């Protein structure tokens with residue numbers, strides 16, 4: 187953060203400060219906290235309803251609005267008129283936090299990927315999309331885009347690379363021509379080894395993209411016949427065969443091994459649990475399961491519980507630690523749910539910092555206990571914890587360094603901002 191304000195190049199003539207500057211970069215780097223706003227949460231019942239007015243604009247460094255659509259003529263378009271109202275409300279949050287960056291997402295888990303394949307297939311259709319994207323983003327005051335294509339098939343691999351390259355080229359040109367800060371280019375990418383290998387030319391896309399949001403959750407879920415945590419940090423003691431790849435650590439290392447720089451990798455965190463219905467009296471990891479757990483009272487999907495819905499269940503159950511994977515599960519009668527708490531998040535944050543990743547992203551704002559009604563941990567316990575660890579934690583460093591640097595530099599107006 188400090189180094190965005192102070193150019194390292196200018197300082198490098200001072201021998202001492204060159205080293206200091208590098209130190210600041212490496213210490214203050216894992217400081218991004220990207221939070222998704224899911225428009226579908228606006229129509230949930232009762233206390234589950236979450237609208238843009240429920241967002242705390244200071245909690246995250248970036249907020250992603252999900253999702254926009256791709257039209258039959260390959261343009262980036264809103265799904266309907268209510269999105270346009272939301273776009274404006276979301277971007278107005280920046281008046282309350284001028285540091286906040288907003289991104290518009292296109293795609294997502296329920297999106298018809300044929301629209302991506304078609305749009306990305308020729309230079310002309312890509313160009314149509316890219317030009318419409320620049321116009322939409324600027325018209326509504328977004329700072330960038332999040333391409334959430336799940337996932338480009340092997341036949342789309344090169345098209346995806348070209349889409350990334352051409353988006354960057356257009357963003358760079360537009361920034362120069364309009365004297366504005368260049369639009370930010372991000373993509374959400376798979377955390378599964380086989381999909382990564384099939385879908386991406388990693389070194390090329392990692393060159394074009396500013397950030398890669400690695401979807402390090404849903405490794406397991408009630409679509410399987412045995413219990414398993416959806417977002418383990420590490421390999422489990424029962425994992426054999428291809429299951430040894432199904433964890434956050436493997437995915438993050440695999441992306442790096444394939445050529446993605448650590449600083450561009452943003453690690454996914456799930457503010458929800460995945461619940462199973464147990465099929466026998468066995469209750470551990472790998473216990474036989476008989477389909478998804480009950481539906482979340484407010485979110486309404488079988489076996490998917492918002493963080494706040496998980497709180498309702500675990501009040502009645504026992505919380506268990508999965509030692510090797512460093513995450514929790516809980517059993518209440520025949521319901522088995524894997525989830526994260528502040529303790530397991532603390533370990534994941536340390537992991538992000540130790541590996542010098544760019545930061546974390548959270549799916550999603552509406553799944554936290556956003557009014558503090560369910561978990562007895564205050565408002566937004568999940569994301570507030572991450573915010574204090576990643577954003578505030580990173581700001582402490584420049585404070586110390588500012589004192590160090592003040593021995594070499596006369597304070598300027600730039601300093602007052604820190």
Ligand SMILES: *[C@@H]1O[C@H](CO)[C@@H](O)[C@H](O)[C@H]1NC(C)=O
Nearest residue numbers: 225226229265266267268269
């Ligand atoms: C916009 O679309 C969403 C879901 O696709 C729907 O819930 C909402 O009611 C729509 N709004 C309008 C104004 O049509």
Ligand SMILES: *[C@@H]1O[C@H](CO)[C@@H](O)[C@H](O)[C@H]1NC(C)=O
Nearest residue numbers: 410411412465472473474475
């Ligand atoms: C789960 O399914 C796999 C094959 O898909 C099978 O080999 C295994 O025995 C099943 N396990 C249970 C507990 O039903």
